[in-house]
Amino acid sequence: LAKTTQPISMDSYEGQEVNITCSHNNIATNDYITWYQQFPSQGPRFIIQGYKTKVTNEVASLFIPADRKSSTLSLPRVSLSDTAVYYCLVGDRTEDSWGKLQFGAGTQVVVTP
């Protein structure tokens, strides 16, 4: 099974940059890495997705090294509203389960003033 490992929690102050690293040693050759954000009592929300090198959108950046065994989500200048759980997601490619997408435990990010 493709499995991800993330820190359980991270604390930050407003205005700082937060970097969350996810380990996915068994990622499939053609699989993407996707990050989601979840607020309490809500379903997860897509943040960013990438395959290699660097991807940036209006919310975050995603850095993926050449070996693709890890990835780092970067949240620039966080605010209190960025307090949430962040999940790293990769697929689980086997011959009989090419559609199985599984979440890891996630990282609780707490932003304080």
Added chain:
Amino acid sequence: NAGVTQTPKFQVLKTGQSMTLQCAQDMNHEYMSWYRQDPGMGLRLIHYSVGAGITDQGEVPNGYNVSRSTTEDFPLRLLSAAPSQTSVYFCASSRDGRIGVGYEQYFGPGTRLTVT
């Protein structure tokens, strides 16, 4: 577009009762899935479907059945409710769930289920 809708929002069942959680999407997505999330935990995949008429088991399928007769709907049936099934259930859909094809999952608001 309404996106992904789930009904009911809240439900209380007694042990042994059965019920169906409804999920619908209006984005013509091929891939749909059900997750459960226990308090303070991550999401665990129950069942998923890569298209109408095709379903498969996820990480924790025991005690649940699914069917996918149309592209839009993906109901989750609890066969005989148990207290261990007390959880929040999320339905999600994606344009394409194939590994290697870039995808984004859209999640519904969730159904909070309590089994006494």
